[in-house]
Amino acid sequence: METKVNIRFIIVMIISTTLVVRLLYSFPEDKDQTLFEALSIGRDTRDAPTNTEEDRRFNADEEPTNDISEIIKHRIQFAFEGRCVGISAENALVVSFCNPNVEQAFIYDQNSILTFPESGLCVGLKADSSKHTELGLVACEKAIQLDLLNGTFIHTINDSILCMSPIEEANETKALCQPELGATISLTPCHEKCSTVRLLEERSFLKDREALLLPYNRSSKCDFPACGINNRPPKAEFLPPGEIERCTNISECVTVVVKTARRPLLVLRLADSIQKTLNQNLLMVVIDDGPHLHPPDIMAKIAQYPHMKYIIGDKEDLGIAEGRNMGVRLVKTKYFLNFDDDLIVSERSNITTMLEMLDMTDTSLVGGKFSLNFAGFMEFANDETTGKPVLVYYRGSCAVESQELLSYPGCYRCDVTANGFMARTRDVLDVGGWSKELKVIEHKDLFLRLKGAGKKVVYCPKFKIKNAHNEGEDRPYDKKAYYELRMKRSHQMGQRFVNHWNVVKEIEFRNSDEDDLPLV
Secondary structure (H helix, E strand, O other): OHHHHHHHHHHHHHHHHHHHHHHHOOOHHHHHHHHHHHHHOOOOHHHOOOOOHHHHHHOOOOOOOOOOOOOOEEEEEEOOOOEEEEEOOOOEEEEEOOOOOOOOOEEEOOOOOEEEOOOOEEEEEOOOOOOOOEEEEEOHHHOOOOEEEOOEEEEEEOOEEEEEEEEEOOEEEEEOOOOOOOOEEEEEEOOOOOOOEEEEEHHHHHHHOHHHHOOOOOOOOOOOHHHHHHOOOOOOOEOOHHHOOOOOOHHHOEEEEEEEOOOHHHHHHHHHHHHHHHOOOOEEEEEEOOOOOOOHHHHHHHOOOOOEEEEEOOOOOOOHHHHHHHHHHOOOOOEEEEEEOOEEOOHHHOHHHHHHHHHHEOOOEEEEEOOOOOOEEEEEEEOOOOOOEEEEEEEOOOOOHHHEOOOOOOOEEEOEOOOOEEEEHHHHHHOOOOOOOOOOOOHHHHHHHHHHOOOOEEEEEEEEOEEOOOOOOOOOOOHHHHHHHHHHHHHHHHHHHHHHOOOOEEEEEEOOOOOOOOOO
16 A cells, blocks of 8 residues: 555556646756746745745745744734733733834743743633633743644643633633634633634744834824834935846846736736736736646646646645745846736836836836726824724825936835836845735735835826736636635735834725726
């Protein structure tokens, strides 16, 4: 039996490797490395050492291992919506923002004990609580064992297996997936979603959230850590003549990065539109969800695009953010174009002008316009009604005279653009890319990171990019299933997004004239 299984495994590996090589034959100078990356893409990066600065930069938000051979500190994050375990003034464990300005990290030792090093106390059952399973900090001789199993901290009481979970005040035995800030953390019957935690290694966490460590001036309008991001970078300026390096061949300077979710024919349509517009192909890196290959006829069509590195991961739901991060890590050119799979470019997209602007100015990212205008300014503030921290998104607010660039009339300083943009590869790597916690609703996250790092973003509404969904596709994807999955995730990921930035919600204001004539 063992021999048969091994033979079957070898045959599968040979077939899989042959298919990947067929797709990657256009990259002979780096084929071995590319093949390794393609076969391992989508697998947890913690299984392999990180040797480069780019690797270290992009591992800032990776899920740490449960390896306790080293004594390191971790924050405990409830995975469903992304809030953390904090400590109240009474030493109770409570739900908190994952705030880099506050000590929240624990040491988890080989005896399954959680120690809070700032106080020298350990996690145990609070003796002074009316809730017999409420967790808090106690003397370490009274600590309880919390075994980490399948992403949950478990403890057994009277033969009952219980998990660390946020609870409802009215029902101390029911785990809560969407807890309020300050909610009690107790031992409850285990819940698949509400009890699941992620351990965030402290140094990596602080690197990932460094935008929340920026200095800021407290005021009645904004008095929390994210307020430091409100300092908007100045308008883009021309580089000194000695620093200008013009790209003479766009195919040597720009790579297209696309994250798709089992919609390969849309990707090929995008590739065709690029070739038609530029009269040449650009290198493309496409990251697709797995775990299965597409039907043979589709794989044959993909193989007809030798400039395209099409990588199918081994996760069914890889997520937009993690997929884009993987794609950018494979980029070897100075710039990259970030495109959704359902876009079509044309001469009106002005891709060559985007390239010129990045060559000539200190701009980090140049974005175009879809039929709807997503470009706008973002600002953190205290809610005028509740006083709670919020993110305010002024959609359609950039295209005003005061923000126009003198060097490029019709282009404007902005905070966020649509998902069709060209950016400096190094600048996106420097800020850590997108938070891979976000399967969807990831878009503003990158732009907030860029803004916090002082990187300049430009919006050019005259650079038109068509969002065409499945128009012209001869085998339409399962549109209903796609949107059902997206909507199911949108609320959860929206909460993860605002929690990541330590605000309770996002408020959107729209410009009345944001939507001009439809693209044709």
